Amino acid sequence: MNARIELVVATVDDAVPGIRSLALAHPDGDRLPSFTPGSHLVLDVPAGEGRPRRAANAYSLTGESSDPRHYTISVLRCAPAAEGGSACGGSAWVHGLTVGDRVTATPPRSAFAPIHLATRHLLVGAGIGITPLLSHLRSHVRWGRDAELVYLFRDGHGAHVDELKELGGDRVTFLADRAGLAEDLAVRLADQPLGTHLYTCGPAGFMDAVVDLATELGWPSSRVHLEPFGVAALDPGDPFTVGVAGQVLEVPSGTSLLEALEDAGHVVPNLCRQGVCGECRVDVAPGSSPVLHRDLFLDEETRGAGDCLMACVSRAVPAADGRAHLEVTL
Numbered sequence: 349m350n351a352r353i354e355l356v357v358a359t360v361d362d363a364v365p366g367i368r369s370l371a372l373a374h375p376d377g378d379r380l381p382s383f384t385p386g387s388h389l390v391l392d393v394p395a396g397e398g399r400p401r402r403a404a405n406a407y408s409l410t411g412e413s414s415d416p417r418h419y420t421i422s423v424l425r426c427a428p429a430a431e432g433g434s435a436c437g438g439s440a441w442v443h444g445l446t447v448g449d450r451v452t453a454t455p456p457r458s459a460f461a462p463i464h465l466a467t468r469h470l471l472v473g474a475g476i477g478i479t480p481l482l483s484h485l486r487s488h489v490r491w492g493r494d495a496e497l498v499y500l501f502r503d504g505h506g507a508h509v510d511e512l513k514e515l516g517g518d519r520v521t522f523l524a525d526r527a528g529l530a531e532d533l534a535v536r537l538a539d540q541p542l543g544t545h546l547y548t549c550g551p552a553g554f555m556d557a558v559v560d561l562a563t564e565l566g567w568p569s570s571r572v573h574l575e576p577f578g579v580a581a582l583d584p585g586d587p588f589t590v591g592v593a594g595q596v597l598e599v600p601s602g603t604s605l606l607e608a609l610e611d612a613g614h615v616v617p618n619l620c621r622q623g624v625c626g627e628c629r630v631d632v633a634p635g636s637s638p639v640l641h642r643d644l645f646l647d648e649e650t651r652g653a654g655d656c657l658m659a660c661v662s663r664a665v666p667a668a669d670g671r672a673h674l675e676v677t678l
């Protein structure tokens with residue numbers, strides 16, 4: 349189990365329909381640990397009201413990252429799955445919190461940090477995907493870095509709009525329709541100085557459109573950075589095999605390594621099953637195929653070492669002949 353911190357709900361803001369912003373404070377009023385801009389907090393979501401088991405949900409931190417008084421998050425209330433909503437359990441629980449409630453979380457963790465060597469930062473967000481980009485913009489303004497932000501949202505449903513105006517001034521462009529965004533980005537992406545990095549966060553279809561346009565215009569993938577919303581945005585992946593405790597198991601497309609291990613009777617600690625909590629980490633032996641990391645937990649250095657993965661979301665990368673195999677220890 350990873351270390352947890354206890355926090356208390358200090359303020360609740362429901363000014364934007366369907367979006368709740370919370371400020372979470374240290375129970376004793378102390379300052380909280382600093383975090384890297386673009387970090388997220390993983391909140392423990394207790395079982396209850398349609399949630400049969402405890403879970404963990406990741407929410408981007410929107411506030412001051414240096415020596416903060418509060419960790420602030422903004423959470424969109426998702427429609428229940430039965431009404432066509434996405435798999436974002438826990439949002440209803442967050443929307444039920446009130447001032448004074450206590451919550452537990454893992455400390456902030458970053459998988460979407462600004463690239464310090466970038467000469468310019470182009471931030472493109474939609475809907476609630478503005479949250480990690482607000483954190484980026486805040487740090488760029490503070491440190492005097494060259495940055496601009498484009499935010500697409502439905503009229504009346506934009507989060508942090510006044511804050512973005514105040515913070516970014518004319519560096520921020522607000523757009524209300526996808527056609528306008530396509531036109532704007534076609535110009536903006538074609539006219540950036542060398543060394544600019546692009547960061548995008550929003551619904552999967554939106555991010556795909558931004559990345560496709562950037563790719564068409566010749567942006568290398570190393571300068572394009574995405575913050576997915578978790579497992580709902582992941583594809584089923586290629587099949588692979590896994591060796592564990594003398595057994596070889598098949599992991600079909602659409603089945604996670606975690607599910608394959610559980611189906612074979614192995615016990616793997618887990619909590620979020622979305623690649624955010626870090627509970628389901630397993631060791632990968634040398635000689636295995638490369639790992640396709642799809643979690644929000646491991647840092648770049650650990651990923652580069654290639655000796656572990658998050659079994660709930662990550663997979664093996666197939667070789668040219670289609671074979672992919674991981675040897676793991678639990």
Ligand code: FES
Nearest residue numbers: 619621626628660
């Ligand atoms: S169960 Fe949380 S990262 Fe896999």
